[in-house]
Amino acid sequence: MEHEKINAEVISVFPDKVKISVDDLEDFQLAEEKLKVGSYLRIADNDNAVLIAIIENFTIEVGHNAEGEPTRKYILEANPLGIIRDGKFERGGDTIAIPPKKVEPAKTEEIQKIFEESLADKDKFTFATLSTNSAIQVPVDGNKFFNKHIAIVGSTGSGKSHSVAKIIQEAVCAREGTYEGLNNSHIVIFDIHSEYKSAFPTARYIDISTLVLPYWMLNSDELQELFIDTEANDHNQRNVFKNAIINSKTQHYEGPVENKNRIHFDSPLYFDMRDVLKEARDINTLEIDTGEVYQSGAKKGQPKTTHGSLYGQLTNFISRLESRLNDKRLDFLLGDRSRTITFDDTLKQLIGYGEGNSNVTILDLSGVPFDVMSITVSLISRILFEYGYYYKRLRCNRSPDETINNDVPLLLVYEEAHKYVPNSDLAKYRASKQSIERIAKEGRKYGVSLLLASQRPSEISETIFAQCNNFLALRLTNPNDQNYVKRLLPDTLGNLVEKMPILRAGECLLIGDAVVLPSIVQIHECDPKPSSNDIPYFDLWKQEWIDLDIPSIKEEWYKI
Ligand SMILES: Nc1ncnc2c1ncn2[C@@H]1O[C@H](COP(=O)(O)OP(=O)(O)O)[C@@H](O)[C@H]1O
Numbered sequence: 001m002e003h004e005k006i007n008a009e010v011i012s013v014f015p016d017k018v019k020i021s022v023d024d025l026e027d028f029q030l031a032e033e034k035l036k037v038g039s040y041l042r043i044a045d046n047d048n049a050v051l052i053a054i055i056e057n058f059t060i061e062v063g064h065n066a067e068g069e070p071t072r073k074y075i076l077e078a079n080p081l082g083i084i085r086d087g088k089f090e091r092g093g094d095t096i097a098i099p100p101k102k103v104e105p106a107k108t109e110e111i112q113k114i115f116e117e118s119l120a121d122k123d124k125f126t127f128a129t130l131s132t133n134s135a136i137q138v139p140v141d142g143n144k145f146f147n148k149h150i151a152i153v154g155s156t157g158s159g160k161s162h163s164v165a166k167i168i169q170e171a172v173c174a175r176e177g178t179y180e181g182l183n184n185s186h187i188v189i190f191d192i193h194s195e196y197k198s199a200f201p202t203a204r205y206i207d208i209s210t211l212v213l214p215y216w217m218l219n220s221d222e223l224q225e226l227f228i229d230t231e232a233n234d235h236n237q238r239n240v241f242k243n244a245i246i247n248s249k250t251q252h253y254e255g256p257v258e259n260k261n262r263i264h265f266d267s268p269l270y271f272d273m274r275d276v277l278k279e280a281r282d283i284n285t286l287e288i289d290t291g292e293v294y295q296s297g298a299k300k301g302q303p304k305t306t307h308g309s310l311y312g313q314l315t316n317f318i319s320r321l322e323s324r325l326n327d328k329r330l331d332f333l334l335g336d337r338s339r340t341i342t343f344d345d346t347l348k349q350l351i352g353y354g355e356g357n358s359n360v361t362i363l364d365l366s367g368v369p370f371d372v373m374s375i376t377v378s379l380i381s382r383i384l385f386e387y388g389y390y391y392k393r394l395r396c397n398r399s400p401d402e403t404i405n406n407d408v409p410l411l412l413v414y415e416e417a418h419k420y421v422p423n424s425d426l427a428k429y430r431a432s433k434q435s436i437e438r439i440a441k442e443g444r445k446y447g448v449s450l451l452l453a454s455q456r457p458s459e460i461s462e463t464i465f466a467q468c469n470n471f472l473a474l475r476l477t478n479p480n481d482q483n484y485v486k487r488l489l490p491d492t493l494g495n496l497v498e499k500m501p502i503l504r505a506g507e508c509l510l511i512g513d514a515v516v517l518p519s520i521v522q523i524h525e526c527d528p529k530p531s532s533n534d535i536p537y538f539d540l541w542k543q544e545w546i547d548l549d550i551p552s553i554k555e556e557w558y559k560i
């Protein structure tokens with residue numbers, strides 16, 4: 001009687017980990033595929049259940065056999081993902097009966113079947129293939145994917161922008177039924193590096209020269225941030241500013257008279273910054289008639305006046321107001337068009353409506369001055385959130401049994417998210433952080449979800465990151481970032497992140513509740529591509545000396 005030599009066996013089983021010892025790795029592998037971190041194993045028991053697990057790491061144990069010759073054993077650690085029972089795959093669930101009978105690499109057909117059958121065709125949204133086997137498409141549940149927030153993290157050059165572009169390109173061409181023209185997807189990209197225009201040639205493209213934002217829709221915090229020197233902490237400035245805005249809002253209000261005394265600083269009403277400036281100047285130069293007249297001297301007979309209580313004290317404030325209002329770079333927010341743009345046009349330009357509808361709106365913010373970036377992003381984000389909020393209210397009022405809160409849901413894409421929502425309490429980030437955190441917490445209910453891309457995940461506000469349900473973790477080399485991501489990933493699979501600093505461009509750990517099986521995937525290449533900001537130095541340097549057109553550079557520099 002000859003016993004079959006057992007090459008691989010399970011040596012321990014924990015709820016979230018299985019350890020396997022393999023004598024001969026060559027014999028253990030499938031012919032067509034090398035085992036790697038991220039490959040799947042199947043572990044069968046005697047009850048016809050098969051546990052699918054993903055390899056998290058390999059170690060080699062060196063020992064000796066009876067003859068004193070050196071031996072090596074491979075120890076594989078794998079994370080259980082789910083069970084195939086009666087031909088059906090279930091995520092999670094209980095583990096297999098112990099002791100496990102047999103362990104081997106999962107069969108290609110078995111994995112393929114899991115991806116194919118775990119989602120109905122109409123729910124499948126596909127932008128990647130399995131990294132270890134490019135024949136296997138890896139779909140996610142499209143509804144769950146977009147309804148919850150998405151995070152894409154990876155070092156520079158790992159493929160974030162290409163992944164963002166691919167996901168949006170797929171979303172824009174997805175269709176149910178046959179119709180001509182656009183589908184109903186609505187995506188707004190906050191693009192600080194002017195990267196996305198080339199990936200979406202037909203998108204609505206808005207940059208600093210075409211963007212028009214109404215300053216009168218800024219909330220009180222944003223207005224103060226913009227116009228008041230917050231360091232000076234001057235109550236008089238604040239009070240004058242606040243009252244002047246309320247006065248201007250009241251003066252321009254065209255609704256029922258009885259509402260006028262309910263108007264406050266944050267009422268979403270039109271006001272004119274010129275009124276505010278005038279009122280501040282008037283107060284700063286106020287002379288109060290005392291009712292007396294000069295009895296003698298040069299002014300004899302003229303009315304006697306005293307200075308108002310704030311006489312001369314608002315000079316700094318006024319010059320700040322003036323310099324903001326005269327700053328050409330802020331024309332998109334404070335210029336004539338900002339005074340006249342209507343609410344309807346503001347909203348339309350941002351969500352793709354109007355002349356030439358568009359699924360994708362690219363907000364190229366590269367020209368927005370750094371010191372107003374936060375309030376700009378905050379204002380736009382808040383308008384988009386409130387659109388969702390009020391649209392839901394409207395729909396529910398119209399039909400109380402409405403089950404879909406928003407039939408025109410939005411996806412807001414923040415490239416370099418750590419720049420808008422950093423893990424920092426500095427005042428200069430407060431506005432954008434507040435607005436985006438609100439979307440992270442409540443946006444889902446109102447059909448406003450987020451896609452955050454970042455090369456510095458550890459610098460992103462944890463409040464926001466913790467609200468993301470689906471992750472694409474591309475190559476991450478910084479240990480701080482790896483640790484941070486690991487901690488926030490929804491599964492026990494976080495360890496994979498530090499095991500994978502050598503992923504190729506576009507290769508990532510795809511994980512989250514829209515995902516059938518957590519997998520290491522290769523994102524499909526997008527077409528057309530976002531433009532890279534990489535300059536081919538060496539190519540350029542090798543060319544003949546280039547004559548620089550310095551006068552034109554000067555002209556651009558001096559433009560106001
Ligand atoms: N899915 C992919 N397939 C193939 N190549 C990719 C893929 N994603 C990115 N790349 C390559 O990697 C490079 C960097 O990608 P990019 O998206 O600009 O990275 P990041 O935004 O993370 O800095 C690109 O030049 C591109 O050619």
Ligand SMILES: [Mg+2]
Nearest residue numbers: 157160161162
């Ligand atoms: Mg990028």
